[in-house]
Amino acid sequence: MTTTTTPTVPGDGIEIRPMSVHIGAELFGVDLAGDLSAAQVAAIRAALLRWKVVFFRDQALDHAGHVRLARRFGAPTPAHVVFGTDEDHPEVYSIAKHRTAQNGRAAALRCWTGWHTDITAAINPPCASILRGQTVPPYGGDTQWTNLALAYDRLSEPLKRLVEGLRAVHRFDAPRDEDYARKVGARDLAAEHPLVTVHPESGEKVLYVSPAFVKEIVGMEAREGQALLELLWEHAVSSEFTVRFRWAPGSVAFWDNRATAHLAPVDIFATDFDRQFYRVTLNGEVPVGVDGRPSRLLSGDPIEPQST
Ligand SMILES: [Fe+2]
Known part of the structure; x- marks a missing residue:
């Protein structure tokens, strides 16, 4: 009897190698800098829905290629609605080690500190992010992802019923320095999102807790909300739900x-290694809860696609 350990999507030449049981797959046999066929785009989309995060190796993308790739999958947003960009492409956000050093120091406090979903302070957070590594440390600097649909699924039934009826306030952290305060203050984004959202494509329920952005649970006393959030955050980053990428x-x-x-x-902040990454995000829709109610804008404007 033969078994298939590396399923492939027929017809498009893309090989899918899962990296864990629940999240993450490496995709081989596709040149992201080239012209993707409709079948390749469909296969990558399907893999993304199934595996939540997909990885590609040895890609020759520059800024223009990165943006062109993103356009095959949606409408790129401006690089960052709060922090802007210094790059020559308005959609490309630089993620450099020196800029995030302050975040790095703060992130060692608790096991969930630093975990986040991109820009959930907006009423319509990006639906997807595409990150490319340009300058990569020889070791260290791995990124981890967690599957929040599985995190919801693994809650007990009583807890599911409780969190499905709750909503939370998402906003940026309190200012760490003057530059941060000026930029966040200039565009004060805040949104109330359901604590459980329904994925618009898969229909899965998602435990929509973005630890770095969620500040309080609507209608709860501060102590109640904090205790529940800490329980959910710790649960959401259980190692079983995660994948780590080198x-x-x-x-x-x-x-x-x-x-x-x-x-x-x-870990890279303990080294002299440089790290330079670039990200493009795709414009997203307003999340919707299990009861059909959409998120609510508390401050700022929705993110609009970058105009060309
Ligand atoms: Fe991020």
């Missing part, structure tokens, strides 16, 4: 921002 120059990670949270590395 980068190399030319690696690309493409994740479903509606069903995952991720953790930027902090």
Whole structure:
């Protein structure tokens, strides 16, 4: 009897190698800098929905290629609605080690600190992010993702019933320095999202807890909310739900921002290694809860696609 350990999607030449049982797959046999066929785009989309984050190796993307790739899957947003960009492409956000050093120091406090879903302070957070590694440390600097649909599924029935009826306030952290305060203050984004969202494509229920952004649970006393959030955050980053990716120059990670949270590395701050990554995000829709109610805007404007 033969068994297939590396399923492939027929017809498009893309080989899918899962990295864990519940999340993450490496995709081989596709050149992201080239013209993707409709079948390749469909296969990558399907893999993204199934595996939540997909990875590609040895890709030769520059900024223009990165943006062109993103356009095959949606409408790129401006690089960052709060922090902007210094790059020559308005869609490309630089993630450099020196800029995030302050985050890095803060991130070692608790096991869930630093885990986040991208920009959930917006009423319509990006639906997906595409991150490419350009300068990669020889070791260290791995990124981790967690499957928030599975995190919901693994809650007990009584807890599911409780969290399905709750909503939470998402906003950026309190200012750490003057520059941060000025930028966040200039565009004060805040949104109330359901604590459980329904994925618009898969229909899965998602435990929509973005630890770095969620500040309180609506209608709960501060102490009640904090205790429940700490329980949910610790649960959401259980190792069984996660995958860890070792980068190399030319690696690309493409994740479903509606069903995952991720953790930027902090170990590199103990080294002199440089790390330069670039990210493009795809414009997303307003999340909807199990009861059909959409998220609510508390401050700022929805994110609009980057105009060309
Ligand atoms: Fe992120």
